[in-house]
Amino acid sequence: MKFQDSSIQNKIMSAILFTCTVVLLLMSIAYFLFEYFSYKRTIKDNLSTLGAIIASNSSAALAFDSQSDAREILGALKGNPHIVAACLYDDQGRLFATYPTVISALQLPAKPQPDGYRFSNGVLEGYEPVTQRSDRLGTLYIKSDLGQMYTQLGNLLFTAGLLFTIVLLIAFLLSVLLKRRIAKPILLLEDTARSISQGHDYSLRAARASEEELSSLTDAFNQMLTQIELQNQALLDAGAENRKLAAVVESSNDPIISMTREGIIISWNDAAQRTFGYTADELIGQSIMKIVPPERQQEEIELLTRLENGEGIEQFETQRITKNKKILEVSLTISPVKDAQGRIIGSSKIARDISEKKQEERRKNDFIGMVSHELKTPLTSIRSYVQILLAEAKKRSSDAFIINALTRADVQTRKMSHMIQDFLNLARLEEGKIQLQQNIFELQPLIEEIASDAQALTTAHHIQFNNCTGVKVKADREKIGQVLMNLLTNAIKYSPKGGDITITGTPQTDKITIRVADHGVGIGATEQKKLFQRFYRVENEQIQVVSGFGIGLYLVSEMLRYHNSQIEVESQEGVGSSFIFSLNMLN
Amino acid sequence: MSGKKYTIRIFIACLILQAVNASTTAARAQGKPPLEYQIKAAFLFNFTRFIHWPASAYSSPDAPFVIGIAGNDPFGSYLDDLVNGEQAEGHNIIIRRYPDGGDISGCQLLFVNTFAPAKLKTILSLARRNTLTVGDANSFVNSGGMIRFFKEDNRIKMEIKLAAIKAAKLEISAKLLQVAKVK
Numbered sequence: 001m002k003f004q005d006s007s008i009q010n011k012i013m014s015a016i017l018f019t020c021t022v023v024l025l026l027m028s029i030a031y032f033l034f035e036y037f038s039y040k041r042t043i044k045d046n047l048s049t050l051g052a053i054i055a056s057n058s059s060a061a062l063a064f065d066s067q068s069d070a071r072e073i074l075g076a077l078k079g080n081p082h083i084v085a086a087c088l089y090d091d092q093g094r095l096f097a098t099y100p101t102v103i104s105a106l107q108l109p110a111k112p113q114p115d116g117y118r119f120s121n122g123v124l125e126g127y128e129p130v131t132q133r134s135d136r137l138g139t140l141y142i143k144s145d146l147g148q149m150y151t152q153l154g155n156l157l158f159t160a161g162l163l164f165t166i167v168l169l170i171a172f173l174l175s176v177l178l179k180r181r182i183a184k185p186i187l188l189l190e191d192t193a194r195s196i197s198q199g200h201d202y203s204l205r206a207a208r209a210s211e212e213e214l215s216s217l218t219d220a221f222n223q224m225l226t227q228i229e230l231q232n233q234a235l236l237d238a239g240a241e242n243r244k245l246a247a248v249v250e251s252s253n254d255p256i257i258s259m260t261r262e263g264i265i266i267s268w269n270d271a272a273q274r275t276f277g278y279t280a281d282e283l284i285g286q287s288i289m290k291i292v293p294p295e296r297q298q299e300e301i302e303l304l305t306r307l308e309n310g311e312g313i314e315q316f317e318t319q320r321i322t323k324n325k326k327i328l329e330v331s332l333t334i335s336p337v338k339d340a341q342g343r344i345i346g347s348s349k350i351a352r353d354i355s356e357k358k359q360e361e362r363r364k365n366d367f368i369g370m371v372s373h374e375l376k377t378p379l380t381s382i383r384s385y386v387q388i389l390l391a392e393a394k395k396r397s398s399d400a401f402i403i404n405a406l407t408r409a410d411v412q413t414r415k416m417s418h419m420i421q422d423f424l425n426l427a428r429l430e431e432g433k434i435q436l437q438q439n440i441f442e443l444q445p446l447i448e449e450i451a452s453d454a455q456a457l458t459t460a461h462h463i464q465f466n467n468c469t470g471v472k473v474k475a476d477r478e479k480i481g482q483v484l485m486n487l488l489t490n491a492i493k494y495s496p497k498g499g500d501i502t503i504t505g506t507p508q509t510d511k512i513t514i515r516v517a518d519h520g521v522g523i524g525a526t527e528q529k530k531l532f533q534r535f536y537r538v539e540n541e542q543i544q545v546v547s548g549f550g551i552g553l554y555l556v557s558e559m560l561r562y563h564n565s566q567i568e569v570e571s572q573e574g575v576g577s578s579f580i581f582s583l584n585m586l587n
Numbered sequence: 588m589s590g591k592k593y594t595i596r597i598f599i600a601c602l603i604l605q606a607v608n609a610s611t612t613a614a615r616a617q618g619k620p621p622l623e624y625q626i627k628a629a630f631l632f633n634f635t636r637f638i639h640w641p642a643s644a645y646s647s648p649d650a651p652f653v654i655g656i657a658g659n660d661p662f663g664s665y666l667d668d669l670v671n672g673e674q675a676e677g678h679n680i681i682i683r684r685y686p687d688g689g690d691i692s693g694c695q696l697l698f699v700n701t702f703a704p705a706k707l708k709t710i711l712s713l714a715r716r717n718t719l720t721v722g723d724a725n726s727f728v729n730s731g732g733m734i735r736f737f738k739e740d741n742r743i744k745m746e747i748k749l750a751a752i753k754a755a756k757l758e759i760s761a762k763l764l765q766v767a768k769v770k
Contacts (some may be wrong), residue, residue, distance in 0.1 A: 060762035063633045064745065065626070078681045132636045132762075 008186055017168065017177035024167055028160045035156050043124055044117050045254045047144050050080065051128035051421045055140040058088055059132040062096060070097035077142070082122070085143040091136050112139035122146055151218065185214040189221055194430065202229035256325070258337065258348040263288040263304055275353050277323030284291075288349075293321045307347045308335050318352060329355040361430065369427030372420045379420060383413040412458050418485065419549075426534075426551050428556050436476040436562055440586060443471045443512065446505055450481055454488035460498030463488065468505035471512055472586045479559045480583070486552040487516040487579050495520030495536075513582045522573040531569060532557035557582075589607040609724060627736055628666045628745045631698060634734070635675035637763040641756050643696050644717035645678065652678035655694030655718075657685045658711050664747050694718050704730060717755055728770055733757075746770055 054073060061070035070088050077083045083105055086099040093111045103476050115125035126141040185207075192206040205222045208215050214480060249256050255272035259265045265288055268280040276283075276291050283290065292300045296319055313334040320328045331352045336344045390406040393399075428434040444467065451463045473480075484503070491501045499519040507515045523531060523538055530536050537550040556569050559583050571577035589690050590727065608722040619625065624683045626679075628654040631654060635674040651676040656662070675695070679701040685691050692715040699722040707724055714720055727735040728748045752759050 022710045057762065057765075058764045060637060062758065063636060064630060064763070065742065135636060378711040 007183075009183045009552050012179040012182050013172075013175040016178065017171055020168060020171040022166050028164065034154060034159065036149075040119065040194065043144065043146065043149055044126075044198070045118075047124055047126055047142060048128070049116050050077075050083075051126050051140055051142045053088070054132045054142070055128040058097075058140060059137050062088065062090060062130055062137040063132060068096050070099050071099070074099035074194070075101075080144070080148075082148050083142060085141075087141045088130065089139045089141065091138050093139070109141060113143060115139070136181055142195050163346060182512075185218065189218060192221075196225070196229065196573060202232055205330075207562075252350075253527055255351045255353075256348065257288070257351065258346060260346045261304075261344060262267055262310065263300070265301060272351070275322070275351070291320045291322070293319055293327060296320075303334060304347075307334060310336055310343065310344060311503045312336065317354065321333060328353055329358040365427045366574040368423050369431070372423040372427065376417070376420050376424070379413060379417055383417060386410050386413055414453070415457065415489075418489065422486070422549075422551055422555055423481065423574050425555050429555070434559075434562065436479065438474055438476055440472055440474050441477050442469075443473050443505060443583075444469045446477060446481055447484065447505070450484045450488065451503065454485060454492065454501075457489065458492050459496075461492050461501050462494060462499070462526060463501045463503070465503035466505060468507070468512070471505060471507055473512065473583045474586060475563055475583055476559075479562070483556050483559055483581070484514075484516070490552055490579075491520065491577075492516035494518065508582075511582045512585045515578050515580045517576060517578040519576040522575050522577055523569065523571040524573055528569050528571060532567065592658070607710060623738075623743065624661045625696075627723075628662050628669055630736070630745070631696065631744065632669055632673070632680075634696060634719060634721070634763075635680065637760040638719060638752075639758040640676060640695055640719075641718060641758075643756070645717075646693070651681045652676070653681055653683050653694045653696070655683045655685055655691050655697040657688060657691055657697060657699045658706075661700055677763050691715075691718075692703070696721065697702050698722065699727070699732065707732070717757065719755065719757055720751070734767075744768060760769065 054077065057068055057073045057076075057088045061073060062068070074086050074097055075087065077086055083099075085103060087103075087108050088096040088098075089112045090096050095105070095108065098108065112127050113125075115127045115129050117124060119125075122145070123145060124144045126142050128142065129136055130140055131137040145518050172538050189206050192204055196204050197204060202225055205225060206217050249267075249269050252269060252271050254270045255275045256267075257265055257272055258267040265283050265286055268278070268283050272283075273279055278291070289297055289300065299318060303316070306313060313332060316332045316334070318330060318332060320329060320330045333350045333352075333356045335348050337346045337348055339345050386406060390403065390410055393406055418481045424432065447465050447468065451465055455461075455463045488501065488503075495501065495518045497520075501516070501518045504515045504517070506515070531538070532553050534554040535550040538552070553567070556579075560567050563583065565581050565583060568580045569577060570580065620628070635652065638745070640652075644654075654666070654670065656666075658690070667682050670682065673680045678695075683694065685756070689708065690712050691697055694768070696715070696719045697710075697714055699707060699710050700721060701710060701722070702724045703723075704726050707722070707727065707730045711720060719734070720727075721734045721736070722732045723736050724732075725735075725737075728746055728751075731749045731751065733748050735748075737744050739747060746769075747759070747764060747767045748770050
């Protein structure tokens with residue numbers, strides 16, 4: 001079994017024993033080396049002392065040619081069993097006496113070597129000068145074996161080995177005790193981890209150990225478990241949410257398609273399949289252009305560009321083509337899809353099939369157009385008769401009641417003819433049949449005319465305008481007249497208490513800004529946005545009684561759009577409203 | 588240098604003594620004393636290494652160390668060559684010869700080459716108090732001499748009269764006593 005694969009207990013025990021062994025070995029080697037060199041030095045010191053004594057004692061024997069005395073002096077070396085050989089040389093290097101007395105000359109150096117003591121070939125050899133009063137008389141050679149040192153070192157090795165064994169035994173016993181203690185909390189952690197992975201119960205926690213690091217580890221482990229539990233719950237919740245959303249998407253009656261930034265389809269719901277005829281398998285991974293008619297593809301590219309800029313698109317009406325090459329009218333709501341870092345990674349698109357609605361609308365428009373047209377002819381004739389009657393009544397100074405009644409009838413027929421005109425315009429707009437008759441005309445007479453017409457409708461309001469004489473504009477005079485008329489009638493309608501209504505023309509370099517201001521009920525900020533939608537009527541307690549269809553401002557907005565202009569509103573509830581637009585001016 | 592000189596000679600002398608008995612003639616032919624006297628000359632010089640003379644042995648601190656030879660000189664120029672340039676305890680060694688006795692009181696070491704007991708006694712009585720006396724005569728020690736050379740097993744040996752040396756206030760190395768016959 002490899003070390004990596006063994007249990008933590010065995011690892012701890014091995015670590016302890018290994019450490020002990022290494023430490024003991026190092027200590028033993030260090031001690032042994034120390035002792036070895038120490039012994040060598042001692043032996044050398046001892047031998048050199050002995051040599052010095054023998055050499056000193058030998059001087060007279062050499063000086064007075066007494067070999068017997070020399071042998072006797074050398075014989076004293078018998079006291080040290082490790083001295084294996086010794087001899088005296090005269091100062092010419094000739095052998096004078098030997099120890100032991102009978103010894104082969106081969107065992108002794110033929111000539112003395114330089115003074116000093118040296119270890120060589122397992123022996124210690126020394127050459128000691130023999131002097132008397134500073135005169136050199138010869139040389140003593142002395143040779144000792146290292147038996148003493150080896151014996152000592154042998155004893156040392158034996159002692160070290162014994163200690164080694166005892167210490168390792170103690171270390172082993174201690175490690176057996178310690179490994180359980182150290183490994184216990186780790187094994188507890190392991191048990192907890194295993195229980196969790198088997199039971200998926202992230203609420204389990206490991207018991208805290210008393211040791212500092214291990215309890216930190218346990219705490220960290222438990223914290224991690226808490227996080228995992230929370231994340232697991234979040235994942236489960238998100239999964240449930242996802243399934244709910246997926247169910248919503250799948251059960252939606254409207255096609256819901258998601259795609260990448262490049263327009264590659266990545267999801268396709270049942271409604272999409274029903275509407276466009278393609279199955280999810282057929283279209284996922286394909287370009288969205290597959291359901292865009294060729295003439296609309298440029299528009300789709302523009303939509304994708306707008307999405308790239310993070311812009312959402314709501315109720316964009318366009319056309320799509322089905323698998324059977326049928327053109328569908330759709331209303332698109334497109335939202336950018338962002339990743340966790342907020343980067344746009346794609347888009348989701350809800351396409352509502354509005355083909356039937358469109359057809360319905362067309363029928364309705366036709367109906368309105370037809371009705372308006374049919375109403376307009378009799379109304380014109382009624383209005384003419386009312387006006388003739390009114391003129392006659394005034395001429396004949398008839399009854400004030402009759403004049404009053406006829407005047408009211410005139411006002412009402414005017415209103416009605418305006419309404420019918422608006423409906424006709426609406427119908428034309430919807431059909432796209434409206435066409436501008438652009439002419440250059442003086443603005444002042446038109447304002448005077450319209451103001452006069454509007455003033456005729458009310459006595460409670462006073463319509464004022466500034467002098468714009470000389471200002472010529474290029475526009476459809478009739479349409480601009482209707483814009484002004486609608487703005488004025490609106491101003492009258494939404495100023496139930498009466499008051500001034502002002503038309504202010506402000507010429508700028510190449511444009512003239514026209515402002516129609518009243519002191520009526522005003523419009524709330526949220527309503528202002530929807531003001532120019534078709535059939536939209538502001539909800540306000542004060543104006544519930546006011547008649548209207550909610551098409552006036554829509555027509556104003558549309559007609560100005562045809563003039564490349566746009567209507568803006570400034571309003572404050574209870575203070576009044578101002579509608580502003582501008583027209584190209586000719587200098 | 589001096590040590591080398593005399594040890595060579597001792598060694599050669601020993602070899603020749605042991606090997607050849609008729610060497611005397613040969614040595615003479617070369618202008619050298621007999622081997623026996625070559626060894627004795629070396630021993631005389633070596634005494635200066637193993638014996639200490641008191642300061643009173645010298646007339647002045649820079650006085651020479653005098654080796655006197657009373658009677659016939661058996662060494663010839665050999666002893667002169669041996670001690671040439673050598674010192675004993677810081678004093679230059681010189682050789683003086685007294686063939687007919689005379690004033691031997693200035694010697695630190697006196698070799699008495701006289702065998703006649705009467706003459707021997709006369710010379711020894713003349714020797715100064717701190718003079719080491721060395722001789723060959725059998726009665727030398729008994730006549731008041733300090734160190735006597737004698738032959739044993741064909742080797743030159745020494746007999747030392749320790750009491751006389753002590754009486755002369757000379758200090759003798761125990762190592763010298765070890766290789767000599769002490770009386």
